Amino acid sequence: MGPHPALLADRTPKREGRWRDHRQVIDAIAFKYRTGTPWMDLPEHFGSWKGALNRLRKWAADGTWEKVFTALLAQADAEGDLDWVVAVDSTIVRAHQHAARARQKGLRPASRTTMPSYGPVAD
Template sequence: MIDAIAFKYRTGTPWMDLPEHFGSWKGPHNRLRKWAADGTWETVFTALLAQADADGDLDWVVAVDSTIVRAHQHAAGAPQKGPRPASRSIMLSDGPAAA
């Protein structure tokens, strides 16, 4: 079951394209959903981290550069902090009303 779930996320294949030796794709898919909902994955991850920390196997290295992290395109035009300019007053025209 775990091998099927790991294969799916390692390869990025759709659930329905799991190799036949894993059996029906519905079993691993349903088990993943149930375990995610009831907190099983968090419990397993916490236990694995605690074990690795106790063994001295944790070595956290975080590397971030601009080749892998990009700002969203709308981030460039964000308004600057500070006082907001006064809003413009709306002047009604004497022309015919828009219908």
């Protein structure tokens, strides 16, 4: 399943030259995020890492990614290939016991003096 060609920008750039195939750029972007590798360490068979990064940024800015993902989701849902699964996490986060008694503005109350346990014993 692939995005409809009309969703992706024309491959003829405004300046001289020609863009690489969209599939190669999408593969490069997917590889980068799947492996976590830095852009500069992208394998050479994907082409220039700068080209892939620039196209990723351009498509993010002009809304191309949203259009592609919406179209793919609609296509998968229409074909019955999409199963909706909802997971709810009921984790409870508790604050530390001292967090409930946060200091307020103003003077700090004087602490009580304590006697060490080895101190004098009362008669």
